[in-house]
Amino acid sequence: MVDEAGIIVRHNPALLRMFGMEGQDLTGRVCNEVFGAQTGEVVTRSREAAEMTSVVLHEVLATRPDGSQFPAEITVSSVPLSGGAIQVCILRDVTVAKKAEQEREQSRALLERMVAERTRDLSRTNTQLKIEVAERKVVGDALRRAEGKYRGIFENSMEGIFQISPEGRYISANPAMANIFGYDTSEDLMGVLSELSPYLEPSRRDVFLSTMEETGQVRDFESQVRRRDGSVIWISENARKVVDSTGQTLCFEGFLSDITLRKQAEDRLMHQAFHDALTGLPNRLLFMDHLRMAMERARRRPDFRFAVLYMDLDRFKVINDSLGHDIGDQLLRHVASVLTTCARCTDTVARFGGDEFAILLEDITAPRDAISFSRRILEDISKPLALDGREVMTSGSLGIVLRTEHYERPEALLRDADTAMYHAKAQGKSRFKVFNQKMHTRALETMETEVALRRALDMTQGLDELVLLFQPILDIRQRRLAGFEVLLRWRRDDGRVMLPGEFIPLAEETGIIFPLDYWVFAQACCSIRKFEQALDAHPSASRAGFATNVNISAKHFRNPMLVGHLEQTVRNCGVDPRSIALEITENVLLDNVSSATEVAARIRELGLGLCIDDFGTGYSSLSYIQRFSVDAIKIDRDFVAGLGRLSDEGGSEAIVKTLVTLSAGLHLKVVAEGVETRAQLAYLTGLGCQYAQGYLFAPALSEAEALRLINEGATEDWPAYPDLPEA
Template sequence: MNYERSYFEKKDILIIDDMPDNLRVLSSLLTREGYGVRKALNWHMALTACQTLLPDLILLDIMIPEVDGYEICRRLKACRLTADIPVIFISALEDVFDKVKAFQVGGVDYITKPFEFEEVLVRVENQLALRTARLEIFKLNAELENRVKERTSQLEKALYKLQQEINQRQQLQTKLLDIALHDSLTGLPNRVLFIKRLEQALNRAKLESDYHFAVLFLDCDRFKVVNNSLGHLVGDELLIAIAHRLQASLSPFDSLARFGGDEFAILLENITDISTAIEVAECILKKLSQPFKLFRYEVFINASIGINWGNHNYEKSEYLLRDADTAMYRAKALGKARYHVFDPAMHQEVSQLLELENDLRRAVERQEFVVHYQPIICITTGAIAGFEALIRWQHPTKGLVYPTAFIPIAEETGLINHINIWVLQSACQTLRLLQNHPATNKNLNSLTISVNLSPRLFSLPNFLAEIDQILDETKINPANLELEITESLLIENSDVIKTILYELKERKIKLVMDDFGTGYSSLSYLHSFPLNTLKIDKSFVKRMQENQQSMGLVPAIIGIAHSMGMIVIAEGVETQHQLTQLKNLNCDFAQGLLFSGAIEPELVLNLIATAPQW
């Protein structure tokens, strides 16, 4: 049932009056004005008319039998469908009380009989216009409310979507932060997060005098061997297993982090003294000493641990970690698979080493090195047979620095390659000068020069080319050049090294095994590599006269060398008795302080000129 009409449709007016004449007159008047008019004599007819079609306006008489106009108006206003229809009372009652009552029950206007037609039309038009306006406002309000509801719904959906995006972004940020602060392999905190926690611990220690902590820095021993031999996947599996064992050695209040590679750091908080940290380190070493049963392999590995007490005087947390790292390296130097507690003196040593390294790099650039030469004596003739080139560093402030102080650093930093090539070139130039110098009046064509080579040189792709270039520039006979190598070179990569050594032999260069007897001393090396000479380490020469048992090694070494067609040089000869013993054992050559220490190049010529005999 359609109860609404548009603004341009004919307006419907319902007249309720029990007087037919009144109905006829009003109906005729309103019809002529273009209104649709319906009539009702009583309440029931009025109700039926409203149920059939809602009128736009009701003209209501008060004096109606059974149900008067006041009651009809009350009932219309009480009904939801008819409550908004304007009601104009038309009555012969002129009392103010009647008019007030009419407005109280819901009437919008009051026309007194007898009425003027023009008055009725004006009042009807006004009320219809008001109703039309109200309906339009209601419609606009409804449309506005619908638009508001729709917009609100859109905003709610947009807000919900935005909230979802915010939640997703927060989750992503949390995940990214977690990734940024944790190790992807083990899931442990990484260096960044560990340093943050360490900084918090340091700040707390500065504020609370009874709060103490310690830092442990751990590095696995020989982990690289596992990676290189079994592969990185097995290495990763081992790292995860190590992380689990370390975690099992700690309390829930301790922090464990992986720094990358095979390095781990531990923060122990709320401890009483350093003994607690030592107990944790001992527990870790014990757990790590047990075999790791991986998916396909059983692996043994251990670690070196540095311990640093959390002194509140540290300015930065990184310094705490640095000193724990220093203590760890000291543990490695002392034999690995152990712990070491940091001592402030260690930092001073490390600082001095760093300073020495920096000075060494500058020394390479400025060529601050010199070569001294120690004579090698033929035991049979007592004459000088050759010289060993020994490097010295002429430090601008520390004076003459011996190789034991800087060669290990040069090896570690890779500077040794440049230094070694320079020494070789200098020694060959010196040999050439000696052989061609007229002041000696002697034939020195058989004089040899011996140069120590670092194992690192053999890893250079152009090593042989460097040798060839030096020989070509100095024009010395390769047979007068002796290159001293150590057993460690032969162990590392025998196939590659063997090829290079045979290349050197083809060039007529002699090869000397230095410090024989102090390493593995495997006879297989002597058979497998083209060696010309064995050098007996000075420690064996020194012990010859101490007891017969120690002396027994020297004759054995000499016998082995001679049986394999090699000559023997004894180092560190300091007494005539030692020389006599070596001569009795048929040792070929000797060098040491008994004859001369290492001397400067300009003194070598003078020594040769004196033609000494021992």
């Protein structure tokens, strides 16, 4: 019990036990201090509330002296007394009740949560069931549509679709497969194919079934099969193995296509890849393959002999250009027919392109077989042939390789046959040559010479191997220097000096002649400018009639850029063009006359002179000399060397006399080359020949030596002019 001041007036032992204060007396102590602030506050509020009601019930957290708290229920009732009101407070420890209540609350919450979750699960399950029902309906509809679709594909596919048992018996086949095999219905097809293998090779069915069983599938299984009518076609099969849940094979299913057209196209492409389109002969690839096999056969069999022939038609380009490509093609087909007719079935005749053919003669008994074959085809090819109403004649040059045992590579063997063919062409065409090692050595030397010449002409190399020399040309009437002929020498790095005749043909063949002649002309112009300056500086010398001859290849007369290059060089060097004469050979007059005439006319317009070198050794006519407006001709040294001999001993007095007389009548300057004896000089002087050059006067000189001659007055009087023998 507590008075109005909150002081404990009386208490029972149970209160002490509840608060763990057994044996203590709480009377007179303030309630807040003993039971804690919360309990004291509740008692105070309850006293105020009790004035309006008789009983007040509260729940508090009571605090024991050790600081621990426990839930308590306080019932406060106000009792009025004479000395004032007393609050009777009854405290009950509700820890157990609270715990039970809490457990009940937790159980209730758990139950509510479980009910809610189960409700949600049921709701989801219901929704899922509705979805599954809808999906089953959709799937069912889709399956029905797919079945209809794939049934349509099965029935209407252009490819054959089939199912066969592991034993090879057909279970199903679509109409397309029946059509591919030539049957009216799938049932007819399955009935026949289940009993008889359609494969052309009987083992193919076993291969197909074993492959399916081992790997579970086949891809692009290509085979030849026989149709109902007996015709043979190509098919390609793709299939897979179908198994049950235990892995046992149920069946094989797949599809097949008719690939006959593709196979035919592949065969055509293969044929085109290895055969010439024009003649139908094997091409280089197939020939090289046959040659490689022949070489391997020869290694295995010492008694096996073979020969390789390489043929090129003579003058085919002339026929092609003049009569047209149609005639040229007909001629090539005719040659191919001749070669095929002459060859045996074991031989290989190939066309390499253009007018080049190769023949592989296999299993010959002796080299004479190849020689006889070569003679026969050369004879047959050279026979006149009528093509589109025109008579056409051609011939061939053949190269033969007989000794084939030392070759390791077919390319080397064919190379040597080609080399022998070029030797046959060089010796007059319409013949054959058998290859020997000397030919190969010469071919290597030619290649090395070409490389060295290109390197020598490359100014960036700074080799200075190409040098110009100047051979004096004398006016033998006035006994003075009348000019020079520029001569080219090639001083090789091994010390050997090569004359133009040793490398100019190679330069013309390889195209090096164009930059080479341009270089020679430019260097000559620089020297000629120095000659002009020396002549101008000499008080008694005159440029009149003084000219320097520069040789130029006939190849340039097909080049329209020649004149422009010459003009630019003359202008750059500051040379008087009248002091330069170009020496050309007679074949310029015969090769492409119209083009050469035009170029010659432009050269004359430029002011340069034209001189025909080695006149009388070719086939030129006097009309060509007039057409080209030639200034001079040079009598070949062989004619000069024949002076003083009898005609039956190679004498040439009549020829030289005729040339001198002819030149005088045409007002041409005539120069005799190669004058080496006084007798020759005397004879030329007696004929009235005005100009000559040769070792009798001086060898070819360097530029410095040539300048010294001019400075010493040789243009007025040649020093130490040879005395002529008395008549």
